Amino acid sequence: MDMKKIGLFAAGVLFGTAGLKVLTSKDAKKAYAQTTAAALRAKDSVMTTVTAVREGADDIYAEAQAINDRRTQAEAEAVVEDTSEETEESQAE
Amino acid sequence: MKCTIQHDLPGRLRVHLCCGRMTLSQADVLEYYLLSVEGVKSVKVYDRTRDAVVVYDGARAGVVRALAAFSFAKAEKLELVPEHTSRALNREFEDKLAVTVMRRCVSRLFLPVPITSALAVLRSVKYIREGLLALWHRKLSVAVLDGTAVAVSILRGDYNTAGSVMFMLRLGEILEEWTHKKSVADLASAMSLKVDKVWLQTEGTEVLTDVRSIRPGDRIVIRTGGMIPLDGSVVEGEAMVNQSSLTGESMPVAKRPGSPVYAGTVAEEGECVISVEKVSGSGRYDRVVQMIEESEKLKSTAEDKAARMADNLVPYTLGGTALTYLVTRNVTKMLAVLMVDFSCALKLAIPIAVLSAMRESAGYHISVKGGRFLEAVAKADTIVFDKTGTLTYATPTVAAIVPFGGQQEAEMLRLAACLEEHYPHSMANAVVEEAKRRGLSHEEYHSQVQYVVAHGISSMVEEKKVIIGSAHFVFEDEGCRVPAGEQEKFDAIPAAYSHLYLCIDGVLAAVLCIHDPLRREAREAVKALHDSGFSNVVMMTGDNRRTAESVAREVGVDAVYAEVLPEDKAAFIRAEKAKGHTVIMVGDGVNDSPALSEADAGIAISTGAAIAREIADITVASENLFELVILRKLSQALMGRIHGSYRFIVGFNLSLIALGVAGILPPTTSALLHNGSTLGISLKNMTDLLDEENPSQT
Numbered sequence: 001m002d003m004k005k006i007g008l009f010a011a012g013v014l015f016g017t018a019g020l021k022v023l024t025s026k027d028a029k030k031a032y033a034q035t036t037a038a039a040l041r042a043k044d045s046v047m048t049t050v051t052a053v054r055e056g057a058d059d060i061y062a063e064a065q066a067i068n069d070r071r072t073q074a075e076a077e078a079v080v081e082d083t084s085e086e087t088e089e090s091q092a093e
Numbered sequence: 094m095k096c097t098i099q100h101d102l103p104g105r106l107r108v109h110l111c112c113g114r115m116t117l118s119q120a121d122v123l124e125y126y127l128l129s130v131e132g133v134k135s136v137k138v139y140d141r142t143r144d145a146v147v148v149y150d151g152a153r154a155g156v157v158r159a160l161a162a163f164s165f166a167k168a169e170k171l172e173l174v175p176e177h178t179s180r181a182l183n184r185e186f187e188d189k190l191a192v193t194v195m196r197r198c199v200s201r202l203f204l205p206v207p208i209t210s211a212l213a214v215l216r217s218v219k220y221i222r223e224g225l226l227a228l229w230h231r232k233l234s235v236a237v238l239d240g241t242a243v244a245v246s247i248l249r250g251d252y253n254t255a256g257s258v259m260f261m262l263r264l265g266e267i268l269e270e271w272t273h274k275k276s277v278a279d280l281a282s283a284m285s286l287k288v289d290k291v292w293l294q295t296e297g298t299e300v301l302t303d304v305r306s307i308r309p310g311d312r313i314v315i316r317t318g319g320m321i322p323l324d325g326s327v328v329e330g331e332a333m334v335n336q337s338s339l340t341g342e343s344m345p346v347a348k349r350p351g352s353p354v355y356a357g358t359v360a361e362e363g364e365c366v367i368s369v370e371k372v373s374g375s376g377r378y379d380r381v382v383q384m385i386e387e388s389e390k391l392k393s394t395a396e397d398k399a400a401r402m403a404d405n406l407v408p409y410t411l412g413g414t415a416l417t418y419l420v421t422r423n424v425t426k427m428l429a430v431l432m433v434d435f436s437c438a439l440k441l442a443i444p445i446a447v448l449s450a451m452r453e454s455a456g457y458h459i460s461v462k463g464g465r466f467l468e469a470v471a472k473a474d475t476i477v478f479d480k481t482g483t484l485t486y487a488t489p490t491v492a493a494i495v496p497f498g499g500q501q502e503a504e505m506l507r508l509a510a511c512l513e514e515h516y517p518h519s520m521a522n523a524v525v526e527e528a529k530r531r532g533l534s535h536e537e538y539h540s541q542v543q544y545v546v547a548h549g550i551s552s553m554v555e556e557k558k559v560i561i562g563s564a565h566f567v568f569e570d571e572g573c574r575v576p577a578g579e580q581e582k583f584d585a586i587p588a589a590y591s592h593l594y595l596c597i598d599g600v601l602a603a604v605l606c607i608h609d610p611l612r613r614e615a616r617e618a619v620k621a622l623h624d625s626g627f628s629n630v631v632m633m634t635g636d637n638r639r640t641a642e643s644v645a646r647e648v649g650v651d652a653v654y655a656e657v658l659p660e661d662k663a664a665f666i667r668a669e670k671a672k673g674h675t676v677i678m679v680g681d682g683v684n685d686s687p688a689l690s691e692a693d694a695g696i697a698i699s700t701g702a703a704i705a706r707e708i709a710d711i712t713v714a715s716e717n718l719f720e721l722v723i724l725r726k727l728s729q730a731l732m733g734r735i736h737g738s739y740r741f742i743v744g745f746n747l748s749l750i751a752l753g754v755a756g757i758l759p760p761t762t763s764a765l766l767h768n769g770s771t772l773g774i775s776l777k778n779m780t781d782l783l784d785e786e787n788p789s790q791t
Contacts, residue, residue, distance in 0.1 A: 059100045
């Protein structure tokens with residue numbers, strides 16, 4: 001038996017009794033709850049950011065569509081309609 | 094409520110509500126409140142950011158005023174929100190997805206390798222166990238393949254690959270569950286439509302009563318074609334009840350005194366009095382959900398084929414893996430084959446395509462009870478229309494009343510209305526409306542209503558037998574005759590109208606001419622249906638031949654069958670099916686129900702009778718016949734997408750395997766490409782099939 005093995009054994013006994021006590025103690029549980037709460041908050045803030053980004057993207061998309069609508073409208077207005085036949089008719093009257 | 098405008102475009106507004114936290118139900122309240130504002134086309138409320146996007150085509154000032162006047166407490170009292178919304182469900186799955194992705198990112202970025210490896214081993218237990226379970230049940234399913242892939246990676250110490258495989262599998266699981274639950278919920282809320290009025294029996298008379306004021310113990314009367322709105326038991330009479338909305342069983346069940354009846358089922362034939370046991374809102378929605386989940390309706394055959402194929406491919410993949418190892422003696426190459434199990438891609442991508450098509454159709458006010466029916470619509474070459482209420486407007490009017498035998502016109506209308514009041518058909522409604530319009534009150538003075546579905550009604554009024562119905566029913570079945578000397582008058586009745594014949598004690602008393610105008614778009618819609626590949630558009634009607642033929646010519650159908658009985662409609666559909674055609678039936682009334690259930694896909698126009706809606710596989714809530722064209726295009730696009738996905742998945746993954754075996758791609762890369770392509774095609778299959786602006790033109 002060398003000292004290292006005895007030391008390991010002692011550490012094991014110590015962990016199995018005191019260590020577990022510490023890990024399952026009230027204070028430790030409080031710490032776990034705090035950590036979990038922080039993680040949940042982080043998740044929520046990530047999701048909020050994602051939503052905000054999505055809204056922004058939707059705004060940009062809607063605006064882009066509006067721009068294109070205006071363009072097609074302007075293009076349509078820039079065309080002079082062929083009314084040769086109608087004018088001829090009106091002249092003939 | 095105080096709000097700030099964040100983004101302002103003509104026809105679109107994004108506002109931020111200055112309130113504290115917004116709960117999910119508050120978001121729903123706001124969404125449905127804004128939707129009820131005039132001119133608002135669509136609303137999206139984001140509860141996390143407390144923002145709302147309003148798309149409108151009315152005046153901007155109206156929307157702003159509505160926003161300013163809004164308060165949660167006030168809007169909640171308006172009860173605009175339906176019983177079930179999918180917001181909570183979406184939130185749940187969005188969160189699940191987000192957590193999965195975030196966990197993956199965090200563990201890859203921050204956690205040291207030993208810990209991630211330990212976590213991978215822990216999580217792999219589930220997949221390995223499922224694989225072993227499948228083997229234990231002697232099934233070579235996809236679970237075996239997943240389990241093997243995970244186990245081999247872990248055993249080789251390649252925790253990274255194992256981790257990404259499990260991550261992809263998890264994402265797939267969540268997406269599949271989400272789409273499935275969402276579409277079930279959407280369907281159920283579409284199907285749990287309520288009847289608002291019921292006939293309450295009080296001391297010998299019947300009163301039309303709001304269903305919400307019914308209390309347990311009340312007796313309500315249910316007649317042919319009526320939906321049973323509440324749970325209870327039969328106390329009088331006998332009826333054949335169709336319970337397919339609960340059990341999926343299409344044969345009606347006989348209900349006698351003492352038998353229990355369930356909310357949401359429909360009386361196909363007969364009449365009974367029910368003693369109510371449970372009042373409104375007692376779990377109908379949940380039952381519908383359960384029914385949909387239990388019935389195989391959700392699965393289309395293409396979906397089934399994908400699932401079967403996926404499982405069938407497993408032995409080949411395993412065999413290929415073994416063979417590769419035997420030939421090359423190279424574990425890396427062997428893994429390349431194993432990592433590419435295209436079965437899971439098939440299992441994921443194709444159901445998603447089907448569910449997303451069902452969701453899209455709901456956007457066009459079409460509710461589809463199962464993917465199978467979309468497939469039938471895509472494949473169909475014959476479409477059968479019942480004329481009244483489908484090709485014509487659902488609201489016919491009485492154009493003229495021709496009395497016979499010296500009867501009074503008003504008196505005859507009163508009598509006719511009194512009988513027709515109980516019959517759920519648009520022609521009957523016309524008579525009742527006309528009586529109402531002329532201010533004729535028709536107290537319930539007949540004692541016994543007997544039903545003869547589709548032909549007409551017979552009843553006893555003041556000891557005399559009164560019948561009303563079609564020529565066939567009145568003259569042939571019941572042997573009524575035209576009063577002597579009035580044959581000429583009878584022949585001169587205009588043929589352009591549909592006719593209802595009223596007889597008292599076997600003698601014709603009046604003919605009611607019903608004007609049933611064609612829908613404005615009927616001709617165009619029939620043409621569009623022809624263009625979309627229907628070779629045979631058929632019109633069927635109980636009307637007389639002359640009227641039917643003039644309508645048929647006007648609409649441009651290929652064939653017309655006049656003076657038909659409900660059985661004839663069903664028989665015709667059966668005959669067409671026997672000839673190898675796929676047949677769609679479009680109808681709206683009680684008399685269409687046999688035909689609707691006979692057809693490959695029965696489509697109900699939802700203004701019609703409850704039974705038509707219950708039996709139909711697809712319900713169109715809109716008044717526009719072009720919805721049918723949209724439905725057709727949608728189904729065809731869906732089938733195209735399914736076949737496309739199929740070819741892509743098999744082709745792409747086969748080449749991955751080939752490249753893997755050839756040693757060009759390492760297993761991790763092929764796994765990444767495989768999973769990436771699976772996710773990609775699933776995401777693509779979630780997108781809309783039709784062009785939003787111009788759905789019938791794609």
